Amino acid sequence: MFSPSTARNRGPILEVLARVVPAGARVLEIASGSGEHAVWFAEHLPSVIWVPSDPDAAARASIDAWRAHGGLANVLPALALEATQAPWPLTRADAVVCINMIHISPWRATEALVEGASAILPRGGVLFTYGPYRRSGAHTAPSNAAFDASLRARDPAWGVRDLEAVESAARAKGFALEEIVEMPANNLSLVFRKG
16 A cells, blocks of 8 residues: 655654654554555664554555565564554553544544553653644644545544644543644644653
């Protein structure tokens, strides 16, 4: 599988991850999709062990194909993981990364993401999310408003979320929002730290 957006956003995302993910970390990626991010980040963060996951069997096959193509020892086989199904199959990680899932899933998936991340991360562990967000109830760009409308037309349970709602859900599970990073295409990276 191939996702055109991966090539556009992987560089800026890597810049943030390189700062917030410690060397030697075990990183669980939730909803890895095609697997392109997993292989590219693992290549550029060689001391990090990358654990990709996805609930979809076709996505996991793509992840493992990209993994085989990349030939990187620090990318593990894709886990079958649905964020809303606890307990997760990985019991400990140093960081949890979730790219472009929050807006393409029901709200309960976001609640499960922060709950699952809280269960497996140690104190000081990082939860990183990336995607479009509303701020103070308003879209950050007309393109995000149009994207939100198209998502909700596909599935009324989907949509661009309020940053404050995501922060509140994370705070309820012991995370503090440490950093908001403006990204290309009106997206944001959110860096949460477990207290």
